[in-house]
Amino acid sequence: MYSVEIDGISLEIETAEGIFSPRAADSGTLAMLAETEILPTDRVLDLGCGSGIVGIYCARKIGAERVAMCDISPEAVEISRKNAARNGVGGVEVFQSDGLSGLPDGKFTLILSNPPYHTDFSVAKRFISESFSRLETGGRLVMVTKRLDWYKNRLCAVFGGARVDERGGYFVFTAQKRERKPTAKPKRKLSKKLERKYKGKGK
Numbered sequence: 265m266y267s268v269e270i271d272g273i274s275l276e277i278e279t280a281e282g283i284f285s286p287r288a289a290d291s292g293t294l295a296m297l298a299e300t301e302i303l304p305t306d307r308v309l310d311l312g313c314g315s316g317i318v319g320i321y322c323a324r325k326i327g328a329e330r331v332a333m334c335d336i337s338p339e340a341v342e343i344s345r346k347n348a349a350r351n352g353v354g355g356v357e358v359f360q361s362d363g364l365s366g367l368p369d370g371k372f373t374l375i376l377s378n379p380p381y382h383t384d385f386s387v388a389k390r391f392i393s394e395s396f397s398r399l400e401t402g403g404r405l406v407m408v409t410k411r412l413d414w415y416k417n418r419l420c421a422v423f424g425g426a427r428v429d430e431r432g433g434y435f436v437f438t439a440q441k442r443e444r445k446p447t448a449k450p451k452r453k454l455s456k457k458l459e460r461k462y463k464g465k466g467k
Contacts, residue, residue: 268317270297273324277317277347283340284314284378293318293378295431296408299438300376302326309334309398311364311377311391316344318376319358320351328355332372336362363387364394373403381409389418392439396422399441407437 265278268289279286285293297318302308304326310319310333319333333344333356341360348356361367375395379388388407395405405423409415412428412435419426423439430436 268294270294270321271325273321275317275320275324275351277315277320278343278350279315280339280343283337283343284312284380289317290378291432292408292410292434295434296376296378296406296436297321299429299431299436300374300406302374306330306374307370307372308332309364309367309372309375311375311395312336312379313344313358314340314378316340316347316356316358318378319344319356320348320353322376323348323353323356324351328353332357332359332367334359334361334364334367336360363390364398367398370398371400371403372398373400375399375403375405377405377407379407379409381411381415385414385418388415392418392422396441401441401443403441405437405439405441408434409437410434 266288268275302322302325306326308322308331313319313333313335316333319331323331335341338360341358344358348354359367377391379391415437416426416428419437419439424442426437426439428435428437
């Protein structure tokens with residue numbers, strides 16, 4: 265169990281070995297929250313919630329009904345539910361889900377994630393592509409890691425761009441889902457027969 269205050273909101277978080285992060289509020293998570301504007305109208309997903317600190321903080325800020333959390337670990341889901349109730353936001357929905365695949369239908373305006381960047385990039389790759397699909401147009405994916413190049417390149421490839429802020433040795437990436445501009449249809453060429461026909465009319 266540890267206590268932490270984030271932007272004037274005090275939290276009590278129960279932890280366990282094997283669940284991120286077990287002994288204290290993770291510095292990268294705190295950097296991500298410090299760089300993220302959470303709007304009263306947001307619909308937030310804490311993706312890979314661990315012990316639930318991000319989702320619980322957001323729920324305390326904008327209301328439990330506007331926040332969901334998920335994690336692949338059933339132990340993390342259980343402890344996140346306990347922590348949500350302990351901090352007065354027991355109405356937060358917490359799902360056991362591999363990425364976003366186990367979530368009910370619906371769109372989010374803000375997805376927050378501190379992915380497991382000490383392993384290979386397969387998890388982060390899925391998080392990014394699945395988040396793009398589940399964000400509303402104008403919605404944001406915010407991720408924090410200690411690695412720069414791969415995440416920046418991948419987010420730019422999927423989202424078309426990303427803002428990078430550095431804080432305390434961590435990189436906080438913000439990528440917004442922009443409205444796709446319709447591609448102009450190529451003009452159809454007239455057959456030679458029709459070209460001669462219309463040229464003849466113009467004489």
